[in-house]
Amino acid sequence: MRWMETERLALVATFRQADPDAPTLCEGWTVRTLLGHLVQREHNPWARMLDTTARPVPGQERRLGALVATARTAAGYEALVQQFAAGTGPLNPMTWLGDGGQLLEYVVHHEDVRRGTGNKDPRTLPAGQLDALWKNLPLMARFTYRRCPVGVSIASPGRGTTAVHRAPSGRRPAAVVLAGDPVEVALCVSGRQRAANIEVTGSPENTAAFHAWAAGK
Template identity: 60%
Template sequence: METERAALVETFRRADPDAPTLCEGWTVRHLLAHLVQREHHPLRQAADVIARPRPGRERFLGRLVEQARTPAGYAALLETFAAGMSPRNPVGWAGDRAHHVEYVIHHEDVRRGRGPVDPRVLPPDQVRAIWAELAPLARLGYRRSPVGVVQAVPGGPRRVARRAPDAVVVAGDPVELALHASGRVEAADVDVVGRAETVERFLRWSGPTVAAREDVDA
């Protein structure tokens, strides 16, 4: 997880803070503020989620965003994220496995906010870890699918994310599968295969109207 955190820090450092991300209504600055709030101010994070404001209009998140409007403020927010999660935050008690996929997805939120980019080349051990940690997200993301869903890595493993008599196979590298399962449908480089009518039902449900959740492990 800390390797991915360090890589994400460098991407935040190079990015335009006002650039769009894959999270509707959020700039790079908003996304960085979200990660800091999640790791250091969980009660404020919960209050924003409960209030259900329009993306970009969150009360407590907005305060962090405003504090990061200047270059110095943005740098300070980034250093807070780089330093790691607060040891007093219950979110961190679940261990690294609970957060690695979130960092990977948010990393792509930043990278792909302005359109397609070349995929990152990740170490094989990290790719295997993403696949291993993806199951809970897949079950959550596809729980309302009108058809069954099987995730598959081309030439590699597969798993059932949702059981149903008719099913599609969503195939791609683990990072792409994570993006698709979390609602980043247009940004995910995957193939959906199956019977024509089953694929059509799935695509009607999973199309670009399925918004990316602001917190992928919610």
Template identity: 55%
Template structure:
């Protein structure tokens, strides 16, 4: 079993136990919206791409709303969850990239559900091999997340590996578990347990830059409309 499928199974359990109307870290989206998003991206990728390109405010999406409405009843939500739990067939091109396209998606959205609302859950303890798999895919993703940073950015795991994701003369070092670093890179900054270290002025430039970036929304600790990528 791939790590994406391990994470999918854990996410299914979380979706099953969660209140479908509860808030998530994806601003404007409930648990029901997030589940609908995952099903749409896997089984209707063209429609999902149109949604991402349109960048409509939460609740005004072109296609997502109809999926959400069909899942308003307990039976409808259960059916939507069952579709996500069933995964993708080998004939579905969306499945072909495997962990490379889906592991971070599931991990980040899993934390969107767990850490949303008024009583966020504590960080999970994941299998070491899964943590290593997350780290292996983190640097390319973080390069996108920090591509506009006015200073260099280095990711560091305490007592573990480091990765330069943006080069510059002055740099900050972001230290945390790979899951926390993934959340930080995706714009869920106040939900992520990450330490920002560096020269005071360099740290200030880094924090000030992202505090004023509407696509990152660091002050709210939220991502835009449920897509884990820093921009939609």
């Protein structure tokens, strides 16, 4: 079993235990909305693309809203959970993405649900799953920090340090290091730094510049 499927099963259990109307780390989205997003992403990507193109206020996406409306009752919510739990078939392109395209999505959204009410307690995940997650983080981090005014590296105990963005001069070494468990680094890299158990180190000037830039994104 791929790690994405392990994480899907864990996320399904969390969806069933959570209050569907509870907030998540995704601005404007409840647990119910986030569940709908995952189903829409995997089974109706065109609707997701149209919603994104329209640039709606978060929580007011027209097509996603219509899907979420089907889950207003307990039975409807469970039906949507079951649809997500069933996964994607062999002809669905999302299946082809494997851990490289799905694991990070599932882990981050799992924490969106868990930490939406302020809980920052980390889960204990298998070392293999954390290694697979770490493998996929540099690409996302390079995209996230491509316009950061200071250089950035990511680090995790036992997994080393990886430079993901050079300082604008192109000559200086990375100015700040974002360190933590792979899940915490994933939250930071995906724009959820306030909910992450992360340590940012570097000179006072450079860390201040990083935090100011991150707060304004």
